[in-house]
Amino acid sequence: MLNDWDCILFDADDTLFHFDAFAGLQQMFTRYDVHFTEQDYADYQAVNKPLWVDYQNGTISAVQLQTRRFTLWGEKLSVAPEVLNSDFLNAMAEICLPLDGAAALLEALKGKVKIAIITNGFTALQQARLERTGFRDYFDALVISEQVGVPKPDAAIFDHALQLLGNPDRNRVLMVGDTPESDILGGMNAGVKTCWIDHGTRPLPPHITPTWQVKNLPALQSILTA
Known part of the structure; x- marks a missing residue:
């Protein structure tokens, strides 16, 4: 064949x-002393999933996706969304299998x-x-x-x-x-x-x-x- x-x-x-975004987000947010819950994850995905559809359809860029999905958390923690996104990608690399x-x-x-x-x-x-x-x-x-x-x-x-x-x-x-x-x-x-x-x-x-x-x-x- x-x-x-x-x-x-x-x-x-x-x-x-494996792509366990929930585990990656939990690990990332521990650095900010945040207990990231299943409800937090559901709220995150409510923002994240439509952004991925927009990205696949070519209506937003990769950079826009990566920053917009962390805009609300950035405001809550007074941390730039770009920094949160970088921390998330690092956490996902650390738990990768x-x-x-x-x-x-x-x-x-x-x-x-x-x-x-x-x-x-x-x-x-x-x-x-x-x-x-x-x-x-x-x-x-x-x-x-x-x-x-x-x-x-x-x-x-x-x-x-x-x-x-x-x-x-x-x-x-x-x-x-x-x-x-x-x-x-x-x-x-x-x-x-x-x-x-x-x-x-x-x-x-x-x-x-x-x-x-x-x-x-x-x-x-x-x-x-x-």
Whole structure:
């Protein structure tokens, strides 16, 4: 099956790495002597989630997302939102763990196909996590929307990644991710095959059709190495 592919593209958050934002925020706010509760997290997500939709739709920038989600807390603590955002990304890097099967999958792919990350996550966090997990050397390219200037699902970020990878035949490229609206739709927009990692936490919109659907990374490895 690996002979069918020239390149495999991965999302980062909740595809290769655990992304426990609640734990990261709790750790970050302990530095300010704040007990960050589940209600605080619900209030944060009420602001954060629409900002991510705006970012994926291209109506706000990465910097605007990162500052606006901490505006209220910045006012409450008299701390610049940019500082809170930086503290949050540092905390997320500190608690980072790979998903089960991530290391084994990357090891199985190394040297057999080109591997890249395409992420809407932010530069400081992505680079720190790759260093901390020892995953950096597995990847031929690390493509971050904050640096490229367009997020998934825009086909332009995929075009950029594939250019870095030598412009392979798109029928021989697979995009793997957990978020249908960015990862799978983005892959469809770019004309590549897709695999949805279905963690059972979100529905698949009817207009988004992945090529494959698996529950976890070991299941994907079984398909790719069959």
